[in-house]
Amino acid sequence: MNDDRRKHVVWIQKGEKLEEHTTASAQETMAIAKQFAKTLHGGEVLALSGDLGAGKTTFVKGLALGLGITSPITSPTFVLMKVYVACISLCHIDCYRLSSQEDLLAIGADEYMGKQGVVTALEWSRRVKGLLPKDAIEISLEIL
Amino acid sequence: MTILGIESSCDETAVALVSYASGRFSVLRDLVASQAKIHAKYGGVVPEVAARNHSMALIPLIKKALGKKRPDVLAVTSGPGLITSLLVGVQTAKTLSYLWKKPMIGVNHIEGHLYANFVSEQAIRFPAVVLIVSGGHTELLLMKGHGRYELLGSTRDDAAGEAFDKGAKILGLGYPGGPALSRLAQQGDASRYPFPRPMLDVPGFEFSYSGLKTSLLYRVLEMKKKRIQFTNRVIADLCAGYQDAIVDILVSKTARALRAHSVHSLICGGGVMANSELRKRLSGLLADSFPGVSLYYPSPRLCTDNAVMIAAAGAFHAIKKMPRMDAWKKIDVSAQWELAAKKQSV
Numbered sequence: 001m002n003d004d005r006r007k008h009v010v011w012i013q014k015g016e017k018l019e020e021h022t023t024a025s026a027q028e029t030m031a032i033a034k035q036f037a038k039t040l041h042g043g044e045v046l047a048l049s050g051d052l053g054a055g056k057t058t059f060v061k062g063l064a065l066g067l068g069i070t071s072p073i074t075s076p077t078f079v080l081m082k083v084y085v086a087c088i089s090l091c092h093i094d095c096y097r098l099s100s101q102e103d104l105l106a107i108g109a110d111e112y113m114g115k116q117g118v119v120t121a122l123e124w125s126r127r128v129k130g131l132l133p134k135d136a137i138e139i140s141l142e143i144l
Numbered sequence: 145m146t147i148l149g150i151e152s153s154c155d156e157t158a159v160a161l162v163s164y165a166s167g168r169f170s171v172l173r174d175l176v177a178s179q180a181k182i183h184a185k186y187g188g189v190v191p192e193v194a195a196r197n198h199s200m201a202l203i204p205l206i207k208k209a210l211g212k213k214r215p216d217v218l219a220v221t222s223g224p225g226l227i228t229s230l231l232v233g234v235q236t237a238k239t240l241s242y243l244w245k246k247p248m249i250g251v252n253h254i255e256g257h258l259y260a261n262f263v264s265e266q267a268i269r270f271p272a273v274v275l276i277v278s279g280g281h282t283e284l285l286l287m288k289g290h291g292r293y294e295l296l297g298s299t300r301d302d303a304a305g306e307a308f309d310k311g312a313k314i315l316g317l318g319y320p321g322g323p324a325l326s327r328l329a330q331q332g333d334a335s336r337y338p339f340p341r342p343m344l345d346v347p348g349f350e351f352s353y354s355g356l357k358t359s360l361l362y363r364v365l366e367m368k369k370k371r372i373q374f375t376n377r378v379i380a381d382l383c384a385g386y387q388d389a390i391v392d393i394l395v396s397k398t399a400r401a402l403r404a405h406s407v408h409s410l411i412c413g414g415g416v417m418a419n420s421e422l423r424k425r426l427s428g429l430l431a432d433s434f435p436g437v438s439l440y441y442p443s444p445r446l447c448t449d450n451a452v453m454i455a456a457a458g459a460f461h462a463i464k465k466m467p468r469m470d471a472w473k474k475i476d477v478s479a480q481w482e483l484a485a486k487k488q489s490v
Contacts, residue, residue, distance in 0.1 A: 006362070052310060053358035057301060071480075075302040075354070077310075078280030079154055079226040083479065097319075108228035143362075 007144040008055050012036060014137045022144070029055045029141070030062030037066020042088040042117040045133050047125035050141035056123045059141060063121060064090050076123075080107050088119055095124040104128045145462065146172070148206070148215035148240075149455025152198040152233035153225025153253045154280065159205040160451035161215065162263075164459045169263050173209040174445075174452050177201035198232040206236070214244055217466075219458020222250030223481030225280075230477040241472040249458045249467055250475040253449075254281060254483045255293075257413035259460065260442035260453035268440055269408035273401045277394060277422070278414030278449075279305035279320070284349045284401050285484060287411065290460050295484030296401050297349025304390055305416045307353035311386050314361050315379055325383045326419050332377075332384030337363065339389035341396070349397050353390070360386055387421060395425045402434050410434075412441040415448045 008029050012019040023029045046063075048056045061073045069084045076082045076094040084090040091112035098104060113120045114133055125132060145165065151158040161173040177197070220237035223230060234250070241248035257276050261268065274285040274293075282305075283298035302310070305322060312321025317328070340359055342352045363382070372378065394416075402410065410430065416422060423441060430439050446453060461467075 051361075052314060053361040057354060061301075072298075072300055074299060075306055077306055078278075078303065079224075079479075081226060081228075083227065106228075107226060 009142045009144060010055075010059065011140045012137065013139075015135065026055060026058045029058050030065070033059045033062025034066035037063045037119075040067070040088065040119050042119060043114060044119050045114055045136040046119065046121045046139055047129075047132050047136045048121060048123050048139045048141070049126055051143070054141040054143055056141055059139065060090075060092055060121050060123070063119070064092075067119065081109060081112075083112060088117055091118050091120040093120065093122045095122055095127045098124075098127055101128045101131045104131055145217065145459065146213070146215045147217045147219050147455040147459050147462070148210065149251075149451035149453070149458060150202070150206070150218070150220040150233045150237050151253075151256070151449055151451040151454045152202065152229050153221045153223070154229060154449065156449040157198045157201040157205060158449060158451035158454075159202070159209045160455045161209045161213070162452060162455035162459065164463075167266055169266075169456060169459070171263065171452050174450065175205050175209055176450060177205055198229050202232060202236050206240075215246060217458060217462045218246055218248040219251050219454050219461070220248065220475075221253045221256060221454050222475055223252060223478035225253055225479060227477055227479040230479065234475065234477050238472040238475065245469055247462075247467040247469055248472045248475060249461045250478075251454045251457045251461070252481055252483045253454075254283065254285075255457045256453040257281075257447075258285075258287070258411055259457035260413050260446040260450070261411050261440045262460070263442070263446065263452055263456050265440060268411060269438070271405065271407045272409035272411045273398065273405060273407050275394065275398050275401075275410065275412045275426075276414045277304045277412070277416035279303055279309065279322075279416075281414060282351045282353070282394075284397060286401070286405055286407075290464060293484045295482065296405075297351065297397070299351040299353060300343075301352055301354035302357065304351070304353055304394060305414070307357055307390050308387070308416065308419075310357045311360050311383075311390075314357070314364055315382060316374075322416075323418075326387060326421065328380045329383040329387040329421065332380030332382070334381075334384040334388035336381040337385035339363075339385050341389055341393050344393060344396055349401055351393060351397060353393075356386070356389055356393075387419075391419070391422050391425055394422060395429055398426065399429055399433065402429075402437060407437060409438045409440060412439070413447065413453075417441045418444040418447045 010021045081093045146163045149160040157177040272287045282303045284296040286294040308322030309320035312325040313319045317324045
């Protein structure tokens with residue numbers, strides 16, 4: 001986990017509504033995500049963007065906590081997709097190693113994305129923009 | 145007994161035919177549908193590969209491995225890994241098990257990495273501490289006997305191999321650039337750019353590598369701000385410092401496990417075990433502090449994902465208890481299968 005004390009900015013864009021949070025640590029970023037998770041009902045697709053080290057995985061960890069998922073959230077970079085089953089399940093996808101939108105379908109992501117009872121969080125989502133639903137919630141993270 | 149091993153848990157599609165007789169393994173076939181060429185073309189891993197290419201590559205590989213022969217047992221990786229990739233291997237094995245009326249075993253991928261050691265060396269003494277380090281896993285286990293494990297600790301975020309690859313990306317060495325980073329590190333001075341050792345002050349055996357990657361990023365950003373030239377020398381020193389931190393954490397936590405548990409052996413496996421610095425430091429640790437403990441790690445070929453290790457793990461399961469002919473009915477993929485959660489996975 002990032003134990004850095006750098007300031008991060010988290011933007012959450014849901015339709016027309018844009019929220020901006022400035023956080024002073026990874027812990028605070030997690031807390032924002034945890035709070036945000038409480039507003040989700042399942043079926044949402046979260047498109048995360050931000051550079052390496054910007055706090056995307058930290059955000060997803062907070063999200064999982066908020067959804068009541070107790071198992072550790074580890075990086076999905078290697079296996080591309082991890083699914084955590086709970087009342088509202090979490091599908092954690094990392095598009096870092098994907099080269100095209102079709103790759104996302106090839107790994108079977110459409111079995112989970114946008115489905116009832118599943119919150120899907122995609123890291124490096126810009127690589128698969130065309131496959132994201134119109135109502136995808138955009139979450140951008142940046143180091144200040 | 146001949147065992148057909150099938151591995152498709154992530155990027156590699158691999159098939160092996162291994163025979164086990166009077167306590168010795170012979171590797172008859174060891175095939176990997178190499179995606180190296182595809183990867184080189186795109187300058188990175190193209191895991192489209194992941195599910196679609198597994199299904200295209202697997203049957204021809206099995207045909208090539210077997211010819212007209214039939215194995216006595218099938219062993220397939222059924223977890224952990226990417227669920228859709230695992231499905232290709234498991235469904236293929238199930239179908240063949242049913243058609244050929246040969247029993248089938250679902251093998252844990254981590255267990256496979258550990259059993260890669262038993263291919264050439266069967267006399268490993270238990271109990272043992274097991275260290276598995278790869279692009280997808282970093283864990284320490286206590287192994288009390290064949291098939292008997294206790295999880296000591298694993299990574300909370302990124303795997304050590306991932307830290308190598310992402311560090312390489314930050315340093316502009318491409319992706320996945322772990323091996324390139326290690327090569328450069330050999331020429332660098334690790335003391336010039338020291339990096340933090342996350343989790344060393346936390347008791348227990350858990351790892352964390354995400355923060356280390358972030359501190360490399362910050363270091364690079366700061367150096368760019370100060371307009372420091374990224375000469376070959378500077379990059380080599382950064383690589384050396386960064387690698388030193390990764391290796392130091394692995395070695396320190398392993399030492400802690402060896403202090404906490406009195407064992408005869410340290411068994412290592414996974415792609416990162418191909419790293420010569422890590423091998424050297426683990427050998428040094430045992431020589432200096434644990435002279436009674438024997439160190440085992442596979443050849444570099446068997447460190448990376450392969451099917452020989454799956455066949456070897458399968459063989460030990462079959463020796464202990466040959467599965468029923470219809471075992472295939474009960475085998476399913478388990479994308480997040482924790483080896484230690486299944487204490488008597490045999």
